[in-house]
Amino acid sequence: MPLTLRELLFLPPEIAELARGTREMADNHSNSSEFYRSLATMSTWQGQAAGAAMSSMLMIAGLHDVASGQLKTAAAAMDGCETDAETVANDVRDLLNYAAEAPGVQVNTDTNQLTPPDTTHLDAESAQKVSDKVADLQARIAKVLAAGAAVDGDLAQAIATATGVPAGNTPTSLQDLLLPGMSNDGPLAEGEVRNLGPVAGTGAYPGIPGIGAADLGEIIELPNGQKIAIFGDSYSGDKQGDGTHYPSVAVPVTFDAQGRPQFGKPITGPDGSPNVLFPLPKAVAEAGANNALPSGSIQMRDGRTVMMVVGTNTNEGLAPKGGSWLVEVNKGTDLSNGRGLVPVDVPGGKDSWKPWESAPAPLPNDPNHRASAPGSVPSQISGFEADDGNVYIAADTFDRNQGVTMYRVDADQVTNRDAWQPWTGSDWGNPGDAGKALTGPGVDFGELSFREVDGRPVLSGFNAATGNVEVRVGDTPTDIFGPTTPTTVVAQGGYWGEPGKVPQNYGGYIMPGSTLDDMRILVSQWNTETGSPYTVGQFKVNPHD
Numbered sequence: 001m002p003l004t005l006r007e008l009l010f011l012p013p014e015i016a017e018l019a020r021g022t023r024e025m026a027d028n029h030s031n032s033s034e035f036y037r038s039l040a041t042m043s044t045w046q047g048q049a050a051g052a053a054m055s056s057m058l059m060i061a062g063l064h065d066v067a068s069g070q071l072k073t074a075a076a077a078m079d080g081c082e083t084d085a086e087t088v089a090n091d092v093r094d095l096l097n098y099a100a101e102a103p104g105v106q107v108n109t110d111t112n113q114l115t116p117p118d119t120t121h122l123d124a125e126s127a128q129k130v131s132d133k134v135a136d137l138q139a140r141i142a143k144v145l146a147a148g149a150a151v152d153g154d155l156a157q158a159i160a161t162a163t164g165v166p167a168g169n170t171p172t173s174l175q176d177l178l179l180p181g182m183s184n185d186g187p188l189a190e191g192e193v194r195n196l197g198p199v200a201g202t203g204a205y206p207g208i209p210g211i212g213a214a215d216l217g218e219i220i221e222l223p224n225g226q227k228i229a230i231f232g233d234s235y236s237g238d239k240q241g242d243g244t245h246y247p248s249v250a251v252p253v254t255f256d257a258q259g260r261p262q263f264g265k266p267i268t269g270p271d272g273s274p275n276v277l278f279p280l281p282k283a284v285a286e287a288g289a290n291n292a293l294p295s296g297s298i299q300m301r302d303g304r305t306v307m308m309v310v311g312t313n314t315n316e317g318l319a320p321k322g323g324s325w326l327v328e329v330n331k332g333t334d335l336s337n338g339r340g341l342v343p344v345d346v347p348g349g350k351d352s353w354k355p356w357e358s359a360p361a362p363l364p365n366d367p368n369h370r371a372s373a374p375g376s377v378p379s380q381i382s383g384f385e386a387d388d389g390n391v392y393i394a395a396d397t398f399d400r401n402q403g404v405t406m407y408r409v410d411a412d413q414v415t416n417r418d419a420w421q422p423w424t425g426s427d428w429g430n431p432g433d434a435g436k437a438l439t440g441p442g443v444d445f446g447e448l449s450f451r452e453v454d455g456r457p458v459l460s461g462f463n464a465a466t467g468n469v470e471v472r473v474g475d476t477p478t479d480i481f482g483p484t485t486p487t488t489v490v491a492q493g494g495y496w497g498e499p500g501k502v503p504q505n506y507g508g509y510i511m512p513g514s515t516l517d518d519m520r521i522l523v524s525q526w527n528t529e530t531g532s533p534y535t536v537g538q539f540k541v542n543p544h545d
Contacts (some may be wrong), residue, residue: 254432
């Protein structure tokens with residue numbers, strides 16, 4: 001399939017990223033070669049076995065030298081491709097500027113097609129000028145596409161040099177080059193997980209317009225079919241805390257042919273703007289909160305989405321000291337009207353806000369630290385309406401100090417938190433009773449995503465005990481943590497720089513359109529020491545079911 005004009009415009013930075021990554025890989029191989037040579041040179045081993053070991057180390061060093069040389073050659077070729085691609089991109093820009101001049105001709109950069117102006121009202125000479133311009137533009141488009149195809153072919157050869165794979169089978173992105181076997185192509189084997197890389201925040205391209213650092217990104221659907229991603233604290237810079245702060249932000253999202261999200265311009269604004277996503281209720285501010293963050297959603301069959309929101313203080317960590325409340329996204333929702341999403345009303349003339357119930361939980365560096373009290377009302381949720389007319393809600397606390405509890409409520413009462421029935425371990429209890437954790441002792445959870453997928457209850461989320469984002473497929477909502485319920489690790493925690501690990505991961509939101517054979521999950525990652533990366537990546541998984 002030929003490249004589009006839009007792809008040609010954005011090709012230079014993509015090639016630059018490939019070249020940078022390839023050069024870094026070459027340096028890594030050079031360093032490895034030096035390491036093995038130094039081992040061989042400095043070794044004090046004696047005897048026949050020592051000689052064999054030394055030969056092996058020198059052979060490994062030589063292999064690293066070969067790989068480094070190939071990668072350096074490939075990187076140099078990619079630099080040339082970038083220069084040529086920039087020339088092509090400039091030609092595209094000139095073409096588009098020329099098309100915009102009178103008489104203006106519209107150019108669809110996604111299809112490479114032209115739409116000339118209506119000439120029925122023009123005289124013959126003016127109409128001929130339009131016709132000549134269209135013909136000229138068509139010729140220029142053909143020329144620039146041919147130049148783009150040549151660059152694409154040269155790039156394929158450069159990548160083939162880097163990988164040793166014939167050009168027809170070479171990777172076409174930095175992710176495929178650096179993470180072989182982690183592509184988006186082909187069906188998933190049972191239990192297989194693929195990391196498709198960042199889609200929003202640090203390192204994501206194209207990411208969110210105007211936002212370079214973001215987390216969470218749970219995707220909800222409006223009754224009209226439009227999909228919105230709800231991100232938490234987000235920033236205009238490329239790391240946490242850098243630039244303009246968005247205290248939660250709504251972003252429109254569509255999906256490309258490979259199922260990767262494509263984000264539009266944010267609908268809601270940053271701190272101080274008149275259209276923040278979650279305006280702080282009076283009670284929340286009075287409790288000491290200055291920030292509002294999303295804490296999960298419930299998917300209803302009539303198209304509504306009920307979301308939980310918590311109030312935090314940006315100077316005091318993520319404790320939900322401002323309490324929690326529910327908001328509703330429905331057919332009347334207009335996120336651009338400046339009103340934001342406000343607490344829903346419940347029977348009795350009150351809203352859904354609940355205060356934070358806390359208890360002392362001293363830490364070594366903070367003896368006055370408090371955490372959610374045992375048995376306190378949930379401050380983080382996720383759920384769905386089932387075909388039996390009930391809504392099933394998995395819940396825990398926003399500060400990750402409790403296990404997962406389960407609630408049931410009639411669909412008509414979903415926004416009335418006083419009507420939620422907790423699972424007691426053997427039956428559904430009375431509203432207001434404390435729920436029994438489905439997780440074992442000491443197994444606390446964070447973010448949750450509880451959805452019905454292919455008729456089965458599926459729970460994805462962050463297991464604070466293991467440091468992993470995990471997904472479980474149950475037969476009923478209450479057996480989601482049963483002894484026979486399989487668990488698939490989506491993102492495994494670890495140390496920064498540890499191969500195959502996703503350190504400081506969290507989130508785990510199931511994306512719309514997921515199936516049990518191909519589940520798309522959004523996983524956040526935040527290096528809390530450096531602030532970067534602060535990002536959202538897409539994973540796909542075929543969970544054990």
